Amino acid sequence: MxxxxxxxxxxxxxxxxxxxxxxxxxxxxxxxxxxxxxxxxxxxxxxxxxxxxxxxxxxxxxxxxxxxxxxxxxxxxxxxxxxxxxxxxxxxxxxxxxxxxxxxxxxxxxxxxxxxxxxxxxxxxxxxxxxxxxxxxxxxxxxxxxxxxxxxxxxxxxxxxxxxxxxxxxxxxxxxxxxxxxxxxxxxxxxxxxxxxxxxxxxxxxxxxxxxxxxxxxxxxxxxxxxxxxxxxxxxxxxxxxxxxxxxxxxxxxxxxxxxxxxxxxxxxxxxxxxRRHNTIGSISYDHPDPSIFLVLHSPGEHEGVSNMDFVIFPPRILAMQDTFRPPWFHRNVASEFMGLIHGAYDAKAEGFAPGGCSLHNSFTGHGPDAATFEKASAADTSKPDYIRDTMAFMFESRAVIRPTAQAIDAAHRQREYQACWQGLRKNFSAT
Missing domain, CATH: 2.60.120.10 (Jelly Rolls)
Structure with missing residues (x-):
């Protein structure tokens, strides 16, 4: 009972x-x-x-x-x-x-x-x-x-x-x-x-x-x-x-x-x-603040500002920065990131990252928006605010490498072609 x-x-x-x-x-x-x-x-x-x-x-x-x-x-x-x-x-x-x-x-x-x-x-x-x-x-x-x-x-x-x-x-x-x-x-x-x-x-x-x-x-x-x-x-x-x-x-x-x-x-x-009660902080001019603005709780480490573990969320929010690439940028971190999705869609991935799913990007492994998200965001009108609704993602972040277990690597629900989401990124460079 x-x-x-x-x-x-x-x-x-x-x-x-x-x-x-x-x-x-x-x-x-x-x-x-x-x-x-x-x-x-x-x-x-x-x-x-x-x-x-x-x-x-x-x-x-x-x-x-x-x-x-x-x-x-x-x-x-x-x-x-x-x-x-x-x-x-x-x-x-x-x-x-x-x-x-x-x-x-x-x-x-x-x-x-x-x-x-x-x-x-x-x-x-x-x-x-x-x-x-x-x-x-x-x-x-x-x-x-x-x-x-x-x-x-x-x-x-x-x-x-x-x-x-x-x-x-x-x-x-x-x-x-x-x-x-x-x-x-x-x-x-x-x-x-x-x-x-x-x-x-x-x-x-x-x-x-x-x-x-x-x-x-x-x-x-x-x-x-x-x-x-x-x-x-x-x-x-x-x-x-x-x-x-x-x-x-x-x-x-x-x-x-x-x-x-x-x-x-x-x-x-x-x-x-x-x-949903998290009071989200963000930029109202240009560029992104670092994602530490999304921190909810952390387990302190031995050195100030370097955590044993951070719990970060990406809730509904308004993106108002002008002339700025608004989704999370391409990045490589000294920290390692285990990410999950509670509800909706994550604004850096067009598909494949489903509620209940998860990803692991370890120390200095490059990651960021997939090809479809990059193309859409690059053409967006940033003179108007972008309302990110109906979503809730989170991250367990660690100063140390997060080692995947053997059972996770071998799991049937692992997406073995995950890297393909970046293969559509085109070479746009022109010296002129």
Whole structure:
């Protein structure tokens, strides 16, 4: 039986207080000798205890049973979801895939995860894993947590009802969910078969970017990030807990639902965010600003301005720059780009890049608009604004090479003739 959402609390990184039963959260202390309603106090820490106050993330949970109560973990078989990014050569080719096919047999969210690419490792606490998911059934009697990284979930088809220890997130396409490391959750599919993307962040926790000369407003506003109110279930039975730990999956029996937190307070919490609320910044004179203006969240790296991971979106917007080639220009980047399409069409590709599909352009691999897009944009009337409507694309960007997995390279839905989209670009040069 699904837990119903009790609504949301607004703000990113806030100190929240939430209780499903009044009087659950103690006042003036975190771990009293006896917690109200016979609950257990448990701290969930996402950072080191001694991290600076402005970076410290932790929450106190008041729950029916402690998280320590479960059976022994044994390996769990799901061979498509892993962190094996290989150690051999990585092709510099541009790569693109059609949407991941929906399952032909009953498959839940965990069973439907398919690893596409990644870099770094959970052991090094740096890098990312990039995954797709395709599922057609709810997680019944099963919960999951990822001890290796926080999960950024981007639905493309079908909504997700995500029941976490701290409350419920109902997420639909054009929204995202952010699940912190270690938080247990279960996914139901209220709209039937569902498909989307997941970025597993092994590095520093994602945060909102600084705005610099943009000022105090713009891009993603903190108040538009929504954390859940406490919601719990008191259920007993023959259940299982799936854990991802050091790149491998494990299963332990558990005789109760771990979604049993009656109240909590803190700033280590899951969130949802509606990408349509992003306040997009752009040029109103000529030329393009760099695409960093589309940044929603990032995982900082060791050097200022160089991220472990950036999450960038390309939403509906107005292009007003005059005498300017308006689609994304041809480019080669020091960073590597994994791109997906949630809805509509992407303005740099005329065809072949479908909602649910994805592409990978690694470090210094040339890419940009296809031949048809180039011809159309080169002849456009730039004295008038161009309204980009009915679209939503995104990018997981990394400072390091994103290594495609062997199963992604061999996948039937890989578009092996992707490079042909640039072959129609004509030689227009004339010395006179």
């Amino acid at each position: 699904s837990i119903v959402s009790n609504g949301y609390q607004s703000g990113f990184g806030n100190e929240f207080v939430s209780e499903a039963i009044a009087g659950t959260v103690p006042v003036g202390r975190n771990s009293p000798q006896r917690v109200a309603h016979g609950l257990y106090a448990e701290q969930l820490s996402g950072t080191a205890f001694t991290a600076p106050r402005h970076e410290n993330r932790r929450s106190w949970l008041y729950r029916i049973r402690p998280a320590a109560m479960h059976g022994t973990f044994v390996p769990f078989a799901q061979s498509y979801f892993h962190n094996d990014f290989g150690d051999g050569p990585v092709t510099p080719d541009q790569l693109r895939w059609s949407p991941l096919p929906l399952p032909q047999q009953p498959t839940d969210f965990v069973e439907g995860l398919f690893t596409m690419a990644g870099n770094g490792s959970p052991q090094a606490q740096t890098g990312i894993g990039v995954h797709l998911y395709a599922a057609d059934r709810d997680m019944h009697g099963r919960w999951f947590y990822d001890a290796d990284g926080e999960l950024l979930i981007v639905p493309q088809q079908g909504g997700l009802h995500i029941e976490t220890e701290l409350g419920v997130l109902d997420v639909v396409p054009h929204e995202i969910a952010l699940i912190p490391r270690g938080v247990r959750f279960r996914v139901a599919l209220p709209d039937g078969p569902s498909r989307g993307y997941v970025c597993e962040n092994f590095g520093a926790m994602m945060k909102l970017p600084d705005l610099g000369p943009i000022g105090s407003n713009g891009l993603a506003n903190p108040r538009d990030f929504l954390a859940p109110h406490a919601a719990y279930e008191d259920a007993e039975g023959d259940f299982e807990l799936i854990a991802k730990f050091q790149g491998h999956l494990w299963r332990a029996p558990i005789d109760h639902s771990p979604i049993d937190v009656v109240g909590w307070h803190g700033n280590y919490a899951p969130y949802k965010y509606d990408l």
